Amino acid sequence: MGPMISLEAKNLGKWFGHRKVFEGIRFRLEGRESLVIRGRNGSGKTTLLKVLSGLLRPTTGQTVISHDGKELSPDQRRNLLGMVMPDLELYGELTAFENLLYLSRIRGTRPEKETIRDKIKRVGLEGRGDDPVSSFSSGMKQRLKYAFALLNDPRILFLDEPTAYLDEEGASLVHQIIGFHREKNLVIIATNEQSDLRYADQEIHLGD
Amino acid sequence: MQIRKFTWATKSAWLLAKELKSEFRTRYALNAVFMFALTTLAVTSFSIGAFALTPRIVSSLLWLVIFFSSLSGLAQVFVKEEEAKTASLLRLVAAPDTVFLGKLLFNLALLLMLELIVVPLFMVWMNVSILNLGLFLSVLLLGTLGLVCATTILAVIVSKARAKGSLFAVLSFPVLLPLLIASIDGTRLSLEGQEFAAGWGDIRLLVSYLVVMFVASFLLFDSVWSE
Numbered sequence: 548m549g550p551m552i553s554l555e556a557k558n559l560g561k562w563f564g565h566r567k568v569f570e571g572i573r574f575r576l577e578g579r580e581s582l583v584i585r586g587r588n589g590s591g592k593t594t595l596l597k598v599l600s601g602l603l604r605p606t607t608g609q610t611v612i613s614h615d616g617k618e619l620s621p622d623q624r625r626n627l628l629g630m631v632m633p634d635l636e637l638y639g640e641l642t643a644f645e646n647l648l649y650l651s652r653i654r655g656t657r658p659e660k661e662t663i664r665d666k667i668k669r670v671g672l673e674g675r676g677d678d679p680v681s682s683f684s685s686g687m688k689q690r691l692k693y694a695f696a697l698l699n700d701p702r703i704l705f706l707d708e709p710t711a712y713l714d715e716e717g718a719s720l721v722h723q724i725i726g727f728h729r730e731k732n733l734v735i736i737a738t739n740e741q742s743d744l745r746y747a748d749q750e751i752h753l754g755d
Numbered sequence: 756m757q758i759r760k761f762t763w764a765t766k767s768a769w770l771l772a773k774e775l776k777s778e779f780r781t782r783y784a785l786n787a788v789f790m791f792a793l794t795t796l797a798v799t800s801f802s803i804g805a806f807a808l809t810p811r812i813v814s815s816l817l818w819l820v821i822f823f824s825s826l827s828g829l830a831q832v833f834v835k836e837e838e839a840k841t842a843s844l845l846r847l848v849a850a851p852d853t854v855f856l857g858k859l860l861f862n863l864a865l866l867l868m869l870e871l872i873v874v875p876l877f878m879v880w881m882n883v884s885i886l887n888l889g890l891f892l893s894v895l896l897l898g899t900l901g902l903v904c905a906t907t908i909l910a911v912i913v914s915k916a917r918a919k920g921s922l923f924a925v926l927s928f929p930v931l932l933p934l935l936i937a938s939i940d941g942t943r944l945s946l947e948g949q950e951f952a953a954g955w956g957d958i959r960l961l962v963s964y965l966v967v968m969f970v971a972s973f974l975l976f977d978s979v980w981s982e
Contacts, residue, residue: 602846604981622850630847636840640780641773649773653857654848655766 550615552627552702553577554599554733560607561594568594569753570607581734581746586753592737593632593707595753599735600630600705612703625654629701631692632737633711639681643667643691646680647698656699666694671720685712693724703733710740763853770849770857774832775864783835784865788828792873795820800880813883814942818898818935820877824869829862829906830923833914842914851977859907859972866899886948894941894954897961901934901968908972911979937961 553576560570568591576582584592597603599610601621612619612627619627637646647663667676670690680688689712696704709725710718725746728734736743744750778785799816808816836842845854874895878885885891906927913923941957 597843600847602843625848625850628847632843634840635844635847637844638773638777638841639839640777645776649769649776650844650848652769653766653773653845653853 551578552733553613554703554735555611555613556599556608557611558608559595559598559605559610561591561598561603562606572608572751574749574751576733576735576749579729579731579733580748581729581736582749582751583744583747584735584737584751584753585739585744587739590754592753593634595751596630596632596705596707596735596737597634600628600703601625614702626656626699627702628705629696629699629703630705631689631696631709632705632707634707635692637680637688637691637695640679642677642679643672643683643694644676646691647695650695651698654699658698663698666698667691669697670694671717686714686717689713690717690720693721697724701728701732703735704728705735707737708740709736709738709743763850764856766849766853767856767860770853771860771864774857774861778861778865784828784831785868787831788824788865788869789872791827792820792824792869793876795823796873796877796880803881808881810943810946811939813881814939814946816881817874817877817942818939820873821866821870821898821902822931822935824873825866825902825906826924826927828865829903830910830913830919832858832862832907833910834919837914846981851980852973854980855907855973855976858910859903862907862910863900863903866903870895870899883946885945887945887951887954890949890951890954891942891945893951893958894938894945894961897958897965898934898938898941901938901961901965902931904965904968904972905930905934908968908975908979911976934961934964937964 555575556572559572561568572595574582584595586592594603598605601610601624612624614623614627641649644663644667647666648660651658651663664676667673670693672687672690672694675683675687680691683691706725709721713721725734725736729746734746736746799820833842836845849857877883909923909926909930913919913926916922937957937960941954941961944954944957
């Protein structure tokens with residue numbers, strides 16, 4: 548097993564103007580633990596994922612991500628995170644391959660082109676790597692988001708409604724991915740699917 | 756997997772490459788900027804006809820074409836990210852300074868491409884001679900850099916608003932006024948054939964504007980972009 552990764556939420560709260568989304572969120576994940584975030588529509592699951600990943604700033608509290616006990620800066624975190632969520636759209640005018648190539652290089656990593664092709668193949672998009680993403684169905688886009696999220700072998704995987712838009716085969720692939728990542732890394736899932744609860748080492752229910 | 760790390764400047768260069776590829780595929784900003792510039796140029800040229808214009812009016816017209824053309828296209832750099840819902844993806848993969856520099860370089864490339872076509876056309880259609888080319892190019896370059904710095908930070912501000920187009924024009928005018936005054940005056944001096952020393956005041960003002968605008972934009976960008 549590689550170096551220990553941990554994520555700690557310290558009294559997280561988020562307001563949009565005067566509207567409170569959540570407050571007082573505290574937990575600590577380390578090693579190979581998984582967290583499932585549940586709650587009705589609009590309860591703030593996606594917002595909490597965004598705050599934990601650094602996409603949104605919390606109104607109160609903070610998220611601390613550490614690698615072997617050493618707190619990471621936002622730049623260091625960026626290379627350790629993988630994320631799949633409906634709000635995270637890929638560039639429609641670029642091909643699947645170009646999306647992964649440019650985004651990984653903008654992130655600051657330089658995976659080999661073969662590695663990128665392998666990831667595209669792994670999510671069932673073999674032969675479609677050179678097609679523009681705008682020509683993809685919702686399910687294909689969701690698969691491509693997984694290819695991108697897994698490209699840098701993330702130590703923390705954030706998933707929002709992980710099987711949304713996917714057919715049975717796609718959903719099965721996602722469960723394989725989650726199972727594989729739980730063996731080595733942290734996985735945080737926002738979902739209302741009962742079947743996803745099997746991944747929960749810890750659980751948060753928003754809106755209570 | 757073999758992974759090599761990139762530096763901050765290289766990441767921005769990759770963002771620029773991505774922007775250029777996206778732009779040449781969609782022509783999202785390119786069409787807006789070029790069509791506006793060419794239409795304005797044609798209308799101005801036909802309206803003026805055979806009238807002989809003073810250097811002051813010619814330089815004002817030139818900068819008006821550049822100013823309004825840039826307003827029509829340079830904001831798209833962030834507006835299209837918000838509209839296509841790709842902004843979050845960019846926030847996830849890139850540090851704010853990488854995004855700022857990459858987008859600024861893209862806007863600079865777009866405006867330089869525009870000027871490469873529009874400025875010679877303007878000179879030919881308006882029958883204008885540049886008597887001090889060195890001063891003219893210096894003012895044009897500094898004015899362009901200042902314009903790009905200001906519009907890039909304004910673009911990220913308006914990208915989160917509802918009335919993006921009108922807000923961009925309203926916010927840009929007061930911010931860009933000092934730049935436009937100095938650019939118009941410097942261009943006038945170059946058309947009149949004045950010595951470089953005569954335009955030194957305008958050059959200094961343009962350099963100061965550029966430095967202040969770049970530093971302020973760079974420092975403010977994170978707080979505007981990240982929330």
